[in-house]
Amino acid sequence: MRLETPRPLDGNARARYPEVMARDDPHGEPSAWQAAIDFGIDVTLLEANLERTPAERLRELVSIRRRKYAS
Amino acid sequence: MIIGGVAAIAHGAATTTSDLDVAAPFTPDNVERLMTALRPYHPRHVTRPDLGEIADSIERLCEYRLLLIDTDLGRVDVLREVQPIGPAESLATVELELVDGRRFRVLSLDQLIEVKSFVGRPKDRIVEMELRAIRDGRRR
Numbered sequence: 001m002r003l004e005t006p007r008p009l010d011g012n013a014r015a016r017y018p019e020v021m022a023r024d025d026p027h028g029e030p031s032a033w034q035a036a037i038d039f040g041i042d043v044t045l046l047e048a049n050l051e052r053t054p055a056e057r058l059r060e061l062v063s064i065r066r067r068k069y070a071s
Numbered sequence: 072m073i074i075g076g077v078a079a080i081a082h083g084a085a086t087t088t089s090d091l092d093v094a095a096p097f098t099p100d101n102v103e104r105l106m107t108a109l110r111p112y113h114p115r116h117v118t119r120p121d122l123g124e125i126a127d128s129i130e131r132l133c134e135y136r137l138l139l140i141d142t143d144l145g146r147v148d149v150l151r152e153v154q155p156i157g158p159a160e161s162l163a164t165v166e167l168e169l170v171d172g173r174r175f176r177v178l179s180l181d182q183l184i185e186v187k188s189f190v191g192r193p194k195d196r197i198v199e200m201e202l203r204a205i206r207d208g209r210r211r
Contacts, residue, residue, distance in 0.1 A: 031204075031207050032200075032203035032206065032207035033204045033207045033208055035200065035203065035204070036200045036201060036203065036204035039197075039200045041085075041197065041200055041201055041204070042085070043204060045085035046083060046084070046085055046201060046204055046205060046208075048085075049080075049083045049084070049085055050083050050205065050208065053168070054081040054082075054167040054168065054169055054177075055167075055168055055169050055170065057080050057081060057083065058077070058080060058081060058169050058170065061077070061080050061087055061088070064087055065087070065089065065145075
């Protein structure tokens with residue numbers, strides 16, 4: 001097994017993992033991402049959404065609504 | 072253009088919504104196209120379900136400040152003006168591919184945050200926080 005040396009996050013990873021970036025600036029203003037966490041928002045849902053395209057996000061909404069009305 | 076909860080979801084918010092909010096100038100052409108699109112789904116005024124399907128003339132519908140329409144597919148709210156920004160013509164939009172490869176105009180993330188902040192109901196506050204987090208994530 002080969003162990004890889006941790007690398008700095010590239011631009012894509014910085015966008016995908018903003019909560020990691022928020023922790024990188026402990027002396028600055030609380031980030032909006034951290035504020036959302038403090039507010040009680042489940043940011044893992046946002047992370048999952050940000051991995052999807054807008055069309056995929058809407059398909060998920062339609063799917064949720066169909067399940068809701070079917071039950 | 073798409074505003075409200077569906078716009079928020081298009082931008083990445085996680086809070087679901089049960090209606091579609093759109094903004095458009097209430098021109099006869101726009102309102103006629105809207106009603107033609109909704110007619111197969113039996114559009115009714117939300118505030119006057121007792122009247123049955125909407126039978127107002129296009130000219131009459133153009134006079135409304137906003138149209139709150141119930142359909143077989145769900146509710147559609149159509150606004151000619153979005154507070155606190157202004158008339159539909161003045162809104163900033165982005166084009167996103169949403170359905171079947173078709174691109175739609177969606178209220179910009181910045182203005183959507185402004186609208187949610189202005190409205191300020193508890194559910195809007197949650198979406199506002201989500202959108203601010205998403206914007207924050209994009210900037211990093």
